[in-house]
Amino acid sequence: ETGVTQTPRHLVMGMTNKKSLKCEQHLGHNAMYWYKQSAKKPLELMFVYNFKEQTENNSVPSRFSPECPNSSHLFLHLHTLQPEDSALYLCASSQAGSDGGTEAFFGQGTRLTVV
Amino acid sequence: DAKTTQPPSMDCAEGRAANLPCNHSTISGNEYVYWYRQIHSQGPQYIIHGLKNNETNEMASLIITEDRKSSTLILPHATLRDTAVYYCIVRVAGTASKLTFGTGTRLQVTL
Numbered sequence: 001e002t003g004v005t006q007t008p009r010h011l012v013m014g015m016t017n018k019k020s021l022k023c024e025q026h027l028g029h030n031a032m033y034w035y036k037q038s039a040k041k042p043l044e045l046m047f048v049y050n051f052k053e054q055t056e057n058n059s060v061p062s063r064f065s066p067e068c069p070n071s072s073h074l075f076l077h078l079h080t081l082q083p084e085d086s087a088l089y090l091c092a093s094s095q096a097g098s099d100g101g102t103e104a105f106f107g108q109g110t111r112l113t114v115v
Numbered sequence: 116d117a118k119t120t121q122p123p124s125m126d127c128a129e130g131r132a133a134n135l136p137c138n139h140s141t142i143s144g145n146e147y148v149y150w151y152r153q154i155h156s157q158g159p160q161y162i163i164h165g166l167k168n169n170e171t172n173e174m175a176s177l178i179i180t181e182d183r184k185s186s187t188l189i190l191p192h193a194t195l196r197d198t199a200v201y202y203c204i205v206r207v208a209g210t211a212s213k214l215t216f217g218t219g220t221r222l223q224v225t226l
Contacts, residue, residue, distance in 0.1 A: 042217055
């Protein structure tokens with residue numbers, strides 16, 4: 001248990017569906033992240049939120065829409081995905097600070113399959 | 116952030132020390148060295164980090180060379196549960212710094 005909880009753990013969705021991934025952290029951190037890990041590829045940073053404000057979007061297609069209503073919750077809204085979007089989606093949180101901050105804590109991920 | 120270079124794979128016998136190297140020759144003075152590991156299909160797990168001094172915790176030791184251009188993660192008594200991909204990451208100090216993962220080192224611990 002890392003203090004970062006992701007739901008659901010597994011998701012199968014059709015290309016015309018709309019679904020959302022949820023992440024909740026109980027660590028009091030001020031920064032949250034979405035990462036994507038496709039098969040046999042390194043983790044790719046998707047979005048960064050700092051104090052609920054999006055500070056980074058790594059050229060992620062608009063069919064992925066993040067939402068951060070408060071510093072403890074992070075969502076990833078999915079719509080009209082493609083089969084190549086099938087991957088492990090990981091959420092992380094950290095306490096950002098000028099001294100390097102704390103390490104990032106990751107959730108267990110959501111295994112997404114687009115059919 | 117500085118780039119890191121790690122061997123793609125390593126083997127280690129159970130009970131022996133596992134020494135995982137990392138090169139970060141372009142590291143800057145305000146960049147920390149972080150180590151994470153990822154057991155198959157799970158989220159990455161933080162192991163240890165350091166700036167320039169050697170560090171030790173309950174999981175591992177981190178040895179950073181004096182010129183900070185390379186480091187070694189040491190698992191003193193590897194077990195089968197330490198089989199994972201180990202990532203060495205150099206991270207700039209500051210607000211909401213992102214982690215840039217490479218391909219890491221796949222450590223296989225064997226009987």
